[in-house]
Amino acid sequence: MSTNTVNSTALPPTVFADRSDERLVEDSSPAELLRGFIRRMRSGDLGMVPVLVGLVVIWAIFYFLNPRFLSSRNLVELSLDSATIGMISVGIVLVLLLGEIDLSVGSVSGVGGAILAVLFVYQGWPLLVALLAALVCGLLIGSIYGLLYTRFGVPSFVISLAGLLAFLGVQLWVLGSNGTVNLPGDSWIIDFANFWFLPDWASYALAVLAGLLYFGLRMLTIRKRRSSGLSAPSTLSIGIRALLLTAAIGGLAYYLNIDRGIGYMPLLWVAIIVIMDQVLRRTTWGRHVYAVGGNEEAARRAGIAVNRVYLSVFALCSMFAVFGGVLAAGRLQSVAQSSGGTDTNLMAIAAAVIGGVSLFGGRGSVYAALLGMLVLQSITSGLNLIGVAAEVRYIVTGAVLVLAVTIDSLSRRARRSSGRF
The missing domain is CATH 1.20.58 (Methane Monooxygenase Hydroxylase; Chain G, domain 1)
Incomplete structure (x- = not known):
């Protein structure tokens, strides 16, 4: 009798350890996968479903209004135009995961493009060295933001708003009296951004x-x-x-x-998104980012170096902003006083939010930069094809942004009511 008892207790468990908490269950069959998906939808864990549905609807509407919208040529142009600001949006995603914001990414991207152009064209530096110098400047800018935030407690909104104005002035100073620097036509960065x-x-x-x-x-x-x-x-x-x-x-x-x-440029953008997604999901640093964004005090008590997380994320955000500015310089084949201006900030931040990153921190994916940017660029491309004025594009973009934030707030409320945070 005792032998049977011992044998029965030695058998592997039929119920996995994580089945006691449905938030940790990894569905093991197509049927369970479908049931898990429905359960997450009902509990407010929408993920990227709204933006995917929105993207399909947008493409269907513009195709109906102008079939050229889904032509191969237009989609290639759409991918090239998305990569520049989309690269900036990757950094915005990281900051939003902490529940913070960076309003200066447009100005910082303009500074990055200006540094590259001046060092390469006027100072005669090798293009690759000038590119690396611009990226290092981006890291330094973000590090200053991080130090101001962690050491002096200055809100990120105030820091980046001041940076927006300050680095606009730095950009004008770097470009000098000419105001515009044209890159040589035989530069590989122009070919990379347009023709490769x-x-x-x-x-x-x-x-x-x-x-x-x-x-x-x-x-x-x-x-x-x-x-x-x-x-x-x-x-x-x-x-x-x-x-x-x-x-x-x-x-x-x-x-x-x-x-x-x-194109090589959109391929690089997507590759960086995939790499950053793996870093966030599979490394200790990435898990710390989500932990700090979800509950800073709990993360600190768990032994996480919270200040280091903030410092690294702000530094990466500014570096990606510079990277996007450099790509934009190659795409436009020049850098001007208006580079990084107009709606660059709006598009970069809106792409991350529309893509599904929560403004409250702790939830979202780097793929939001990809999907959100495709949504915004699809709106721009579609409205241009049907001949709609620019002011309408801003109105539509603003409406889509409000809708995305509303969905995020409603899903957050649903998660709270169902015990999912």
């Missing part, structure tokens, strides 16, 4: 590589979860997702190859 595209075969190889990479990373996650006694998705479901991802990227590559194909 993947060969057809390379774009299809990229689709296969993306599917294999996704499958490999997910299999590592499955192995770790199972070794910890946690539930995990089935290998079949992961394989199906990997195949669907490969087919989607391959189909997109085929359609874009009808015109010019996948």
Whole structure:
């Protein structure tokens, strides 16, 4: 009798340890995946569903108004135009995850472009060295923001608002009396931002590589979860997702190859988004960012170096702003006093918010910079194609931003009522 009892207790558990908390469950079958998705929707955990639905609706409306909107040529231009400000938005996502804001990214991007142009054109520095110098300046700017915030308690809103004005002046000072610096036509950064595209075969190889990479990373996650006694998705479901991802990227590559194909600049933008997403989800630093954004005091009591997190995030935000300014300089083939101005701040911040990053901190994904920027650039491109005035674009963009924030507030309220934070 005792032997049977011992054998029965030695059997592996049929219920995984994380099944006691539905927020930690990793669905292990397609049916459970669907039920988990419905459960998350009902509890207010909307994720990127609203922005994906919105993007489909926007594309359908503009295609109905002007079929050229979904032409291969227009989509290639849309991807190129999205990458510059979209790179700036990557940094905004990081800051918003902490529940903070940076209003100076437009001015900082203009300073970055100006530094690159002046060092390269007037001082004769090698282009790559000038690029690295601009990125280092971005890191220094963000580090100053972080020090002001952590050491003196100055609100990020005030710091970045002051930076918006100050670095606008720095940009005018760097450019000097000419006000505009034209990059040489044979500069590789101009070719990179406008004329370099993947060969057809390379774009299809990229689709296969993306599917294999996704499958490999997910299999590592499955192995770790199972070794910890946690539930995990089935290998079949992961394989199906990997195949669907490969087919989607391959189909997109085929359609874009009808015109010019996948540009190097948007490819770099997407690659950085994927890398930053992995860093946030799979590294200690990334988990600390979410922890500080979710509850700073709890993170501090847990032993997290909160000030270091703030310092690193502000530094990265300014660096990405400079990176976007450098790409914009290559795209426009020049840097002027207006670079980084107009609606650059609006677009970068709005893209992150529309993409699903919570203004309250602690929730969101770097992919918000991709999806949100595609939404905004689709609105701009579509309205231009149907001949709508610029003021209407601002009105529509503002309305979409208010709608995104409203959805975020409602979903946050739903999560609280269902016990999900």
